[in-house]
Amino acid sequence: MDTQFALELRHISKSFGSVMANRDINLTLKKGEILALLGENGSGKTTLMNMISGIYYPDEGQIFVNGEETVISSPQGAFRHHIGMVHQHFKLIDVFTAAQNIVLGPGGNKYGVRRINDEVKEIAERYGFELDPKKKVYDMSVSEKQTVEILKVLYRGADILILDEPTAVLTPQETEKLFTVMRAMKADGKSIIIITHKLHEVMAISDRVAVLRKGAYIGCVDTAQTNEQALTEMMVGQKVELEIERPVTKIDRPLLEIRDLSVRSDEGSIAIEGLNFFIRGGEILGVAGIAGCGQRELCEAIAGLRKVESGGIYHEGDSIVGFSPKQIAARGISMSFIPEDRLGMGLAPSMSITDNMMLKKYQDHRYSIKPVAAKEGEKPFAQKCRRAWNAVTSFINRRVACPFVDRKSARAEAERVIEELDVVTPSTETPVRRLSGGNVQKVLLGREILTEPNVLITAYPVRGLDINSSYLIYDILNRQKKAGAGVLFIGEDLDVMLALCDKIMVLCHGKLMGVVHAEKTTKEQLGLMMAGALNLEEEKGKKMGVAKDSRIGEEHGEDGTWNA
Amino acid sequence: MDVFFANAISFGVIFLFGCVGEILTEKSGHLNLGIPGIMCMGAAGGCLGVKLCTAGVANPSGVLAVIMGILFAMIFAGALGAVYAFLTVSLRSNQNVTGLACTIFGVGFTSFFLNNVVLTEGVSTALSNAGLKFFNAHIPGTENLGWFGTIFLSHGILVYLAIIIAVVATVVLRYTKVGLNLRAVGENPATADAVGINVTGYKYSFIISGAAIAGLGGLCYVMGYMNGIVGSTVDQTIQGIGWLSIALVIFTLWKPALAILGSIVFGMLYILASRITGISFEQIPLLNMIPYIVTILVLIVTSIVGHRETQPPASLGLSYFREDR
Numbered sequence: 001m002d003t004q005f006a007l008e009l010r011h012i013s014k015s016f017g018s019v020m021a022n023r024d025i026n027l028t029l030k031k032g033e034i035l036a037l038l039g040e041n042g043s044g045k046t047t048l049m050n051m052i053s054g055i056y057y058p059d060e061g062q063i064f065v066n067g068e069e070t071v072i073s074s075p076q077g078a079f080r081h082h083i084g085m086v087h088q089h090f091k092l093i094d095v096f097t098a099a100q101n102i103v104l105g106p107g108g109n110k111y112g113v114r115r116i117n118d119e120v121k122e123i124a125e126r127y128g129f130e131l132d133p134k135k136k137v138y139d140m141s142v143s144e145k146q147t148v149e150i151l152k153v154l155y156r157g158a159d160i161l162i163l164d165e166p167t168a169v170l171t172p173q174e175t176e177k178l179f180t181v182m183r184a185m186k187a188d189g190k191s192i193i194i195i196t197h198k199l200h201e202v203m204a205i206s207d208r209v210a211v212l213r214k215g216a217y218i219g220c221v222d223t224a225q226t227n228e229q230a231l232t233e234m235m236v237g238q239k240v241e242l243e244i245e246r247p248v249t250k251i252d253r254p255l256l257e258i259r260d261l262s263v264r265s266d267e268g269s270i271a272i273e274g275l276n277f278f279i280r281g282g283e284i285l286g287v288a289g290i291a292g293c294g295q296r297e298l299c300e301a302i303a304g305l306r307k308v309e310s311g312g313i314y315h316e317g318d319s320i321v322g323f324s325p326k327q328i329a330a331r332g333i334s335m336s337f338i339p340e341d342r343l344g345m346g347l348a349p350s351m352s353i354t355d356n357m358m359l360k361k362y363q364d365h366r367y368s369i370k371p372v373a374a375k376e377g378e379k380p381f382a383q384k385c386r387r388a389w390n391a392v393t394s395f396i397n398r399r400v401a402c403p404f405v406d407r408k409s410a411r412a413e414a415e416r417v418i419e420e421l422d423v424v425t426p427s428t429e430t431p432v433r434r435l436s437g438g439n440v441q442k443v444l445l446g447r448e449i450l451t452e453p454n455v456l457i458t459a460y461p462v463r464g465l466d467i468n469s470s471y472l473i474y475d476i477l478n479r480q481k482k483a484g485a486g487v488l489f490i491g492e493d494l495d496v497m498l499a500l501c502d503k504i505m506v507l508c509h510g511k512l513m514g515v516v517h518a519e520k521t522t523k524e525q526l527g528l529m530m531a532g533a534l535n536l537e538e539e540k541g542k543k544m545g546v547a548k549d550s551r552i553g554e555e556h557g558e559d560g561t562w563n564a
Numbered sequence: 565m566d567v568f569f570a571n572a573i574s575f576g577v578i579f580l581f582g583c584v585g586e587i588l589t590e591k592s593g594h595l596n597l598g599i600p601g602i603m604c605m606g607a608a609g610g611c612l613g614v615k616l617c618t619a620g621v622a623n624p625s626g627v628l629a630v631i632m633g634i635l636f637a638m639i640f641a642g643a644l645g646a647v648y649a650f651l652t653v654s655l656r657s658n659q660n661v662t663g664l665a666c667t668i669f670g671v672g673f674t675s676f677f678l679n680n681v682v683l684t685e686g687v688s689t690a691l692s693n694a695g696l697k698f699f700n701a702h703i704p705g706t707e708n709l710g711w712f713g714t715i716f717l718s719h720g721i722l723v724y725l726a727i728i729i730a731v732v733a734t735v736v737l738r739y740t741k742v743g744l745n746l747r748a749v750g751e752n753p754a755t756a757d758a759v760g761i762n763v764t765g766y767k768y769s770f771i772i773s774g775a776a777i778a779g780l781g782g783l784c785y786v787m788g789y790m791n792g793i794v795g796s797t798v799d800q801t802i803q804g805i806g807w808l809s810i811a812l813v814i815f816t817l818w819k820p821a822l823a824i825l826g827s828i829v830f831g832m833l834y835i836l837a838s839r840i841t842g843i844s845f846e847q848i849p850l851l852n853m854i855p856y857i858v859t860i861l862v863l864i865v866t867s868i869v870g871h872r873e874t875q876p877p878a879s880l881g882l883s884y885f886r887e888d889r
Contacts, residue, residue, distance in 0.1 A: 053758075055758070055886065074760070075757060075758050075759065075760050076760035076762075079759075079760050085758075087758070091752065091754055091755035091758045091759075092752075092755060093747070093748050093751045093752050093755055094751070094752075094872065094878065095747075095751060095872050095873060095875075095878075096744075096747075096748070096751075100744060103741075103744075104744060104745065104748050104755075104756070104759050104761070105745070105759035105760045105761055106745070106760055106761060106762070111739070111740060111741040111744065112739075136872070138872050152759070156759070
């Protein structure tokens with residue numbers, strides 16, 4: 001038997017209902033190599049890996065481990081063949097310590113708190129991880145949790161490691177650390193499959209790249225003999241417009257103004273401190289910053305979901321501090337936040353797309369009596385009757401809040417979102433949790449845009465999305481901008497923000513480092529500001545986040561010093 | 565006063581059985597509201613077991629009677645637990661509804677079974693003899709040890725069994741791999757599954773053994789506390805005790821060791837009404853409410869403090885299906 005391959009898949013297929021997640025896939029993993037698995041969202045990467053790790057069972061095909069055909073019917077089975085997977089959504093027990101999570105499972109050595117702590121420490125040191133075995137998972141940062149996940153599979157003696165989008169939640173420094181560890185594991189003879197969207201990471205870490213597209217296997221190339229452009233073409237199958245459009249619009253006076261805003265985090269520490277900024281109609285303001293430096297708290301404060309500690313939020317000159325989320329939404333401020341786990345905030349997972357459309361605007365989807373349309377050759381008396389009837393019904397519609405919802409109009413909206421944003425779903429009545437991550441995001445954003453907001457706050461709208469979907473989202477944001485809305489775009493990818501946004505404000509630990517024009521700044525400058533090494537606010541000695549033509553002063557006659 | 569404490573302990577252990585059984589069940593992620601019914605089943609089975617080896621037997625063996633009582637109590641209770649486990653684990657039915665159905669079934673079955681199958685001619689005498697002589701047999705000479713003997717050494721075997729079970733449960737949960745895996749199943753079955761723990765196996769084993777332990781509570785009430793006297797409202801009384809046992813789980817923050825103390829406190833509160841003189845008949849229900857009020861207070865305090873260690877298992881009440889997305 002040919003034992004050059006640690007793992008070999010032949011003709012693997014798997015479908016969920018009517019959706020074919022994997023179709024006739026062949027894949028090989030050589031011993032001691034790092035294989036990158038590349039593909040758009042919903043291309044079946046995770047499904048394929050779940051079959052190798054025993055979570056799903058393939059409908060068809062064979063799996064060979066070290067040249068021998070094997071049946072992997074459960075995670076136990078996968079471990080028996082020394083296959084370990086680090087999932088995208090961490091599978092850790094919050095109330096356990098790192099060490100307890102790592103030794104969890106049947107078999108293994110004798111259990112004892114001190115003993116397992118020592119064991120874990122030893123294995124962590126061997127590969128160069130930094131980890132306190134006694135730390136509880138709920139106290140950990142994302143990268144620490146990931147470390148626990150990787151140690152977990154190493155502890156169990158995995159020779160084949162599968163990492164599902166490990167870098168999606170890491171900072172560049174943490175990613176670099178992870179890559180160092182991965183190289184150490186490779187040197188130790190482990191074979192690794194890494195799933196990622198980020199092409200530069202593929203180029204940096206992998207030996208070979210396998211590409212999936214829409215559930216089918218496209219090909220496998222040596223990393224050294226390819227480039228990002230070629231990989232992109234393999235992945236998407238069509239040429240992708242790499243330039244993001246930045247339309248020039250007529251900018252308006254400030255729509256949303258934030259003054260000296262301070263907000264506390266859930267833990268009670270200050271998350272946003274003395275923040276000033278403003279958004280005009282017809283512009284996209286990017287927010288750059290390392291993850292967890294107040295973006296979430298800022299969004300929630302504006303949307304009325306979090307208490308404002310001090311300072312003001314003004315919409316078209318009126319203070320909206322203390323307004324309920326419903327009142328704020330009624331003013332045309334819409335917020336969508338895609339959290340790290342991407343399962344979404346604002347959608348009810350087990351409800352259908354239609355029902356989720358109604359959630360936000362249930363008042364607008366009340367059942368109403370439809371007017372009778374005019375007929376040709378109508379007799380004068382019939383016309384009078386019809387008009388009278390329509391007048392009465394429209395009066396009733398206006399005055400009486402009907403307790404019944406009108407699913408038809410909501411379904412029409414759902415269909416519109418599905419069509420415009422190219423959502424892949426069997427029907428409008430499919431529960432949202434059955435959709436893939438990218439499609440869930442499209443539904444969420446689509447619903448927010450349907451309300452035609454004048455201020456659109458969107459945090460990480462392209463998180464984890466493939467290139468095509470991302471461009472679609474940028475396009476949607478640009479359309480909103482052209483329509484005169486002010487967009488607050490909280491993002492992670494600096495290149496995208498430089499291309500898409502008009503202005504970028506940089507946060508560092510909840511403080512404003514400065515607001516810069518995207519055209520006039522550089523990535524290096526933004527990087528320095530994000531790290532807190534450069535503070536334009538202090539350097540230039542003026543409050544950059546305060547508009548000269550503020551609308552606050554004129555209508556409230558308040559503190560004029562801000563306008564200076 | 566010594567007698568009051570002794571009674572509190574001998575009554576409290578009934579809660580302790582139910583509570584430890586429910587803790588083990590809840591640690592596997594299943595909220596078993598069938599505990600009252602399961603405890604009734606334990607009483608029914610226990611009485612049957614004792615009847616089989618005492619009624620009509622010329623010189624009944626005490627050891628055999630106790631073993632048969634315990635064995636049958638556990639089998640009957642475990643059987644209902646197995647039904648609950650099959651419905652909620654394999655068929656993934658709603659745990660609350662299934663549990664309530666088990667309680668209704670268990671209470672009704674016990675009432676029928678005790679009156680029509682167990683309590684035939686002359687059996688009640690045999691049972692009360694067994695209860696008094698075998699189940700409440702204690703180490704001779706403890707009467708002379710003053711208050712210490714009265715409070716701690718004057719009890720029948722079931723009291724000590726309850727405490728041993730609670731201690732063993734604590735050790736298993738805290739210091740063994742089995743306990744670690746069990747807690748993982750209750751916290752996050754998907755995680756447990758992914759590392760190769762047999763989730764279904766753990767759930768079945770601990771739901772059934774939890775039910776069997778809870779069933780001993782029913783036996784303990786009938787043969788221990790009531791000295792084998794099977795009253796006509798025994799099913800109702802045990803049902804009430806069963807609900808309090810579930811409340812005790814919350815009161816003791818899912819810790820069997822704490823449950824030993826908690827059950828004695830509940831035992832005191834429960835018998836308080838019958839020991840305080842000078843209160844009217846109408847005021848007794850007010851006193852009976854105290855355990856529930858205390859439980860609600862504990863819930864309020866732990867919820868406000870919100871410490872992660874004092875929360876119920878994270879996936880309590882949720883069904884687990886591996887391929888569910």
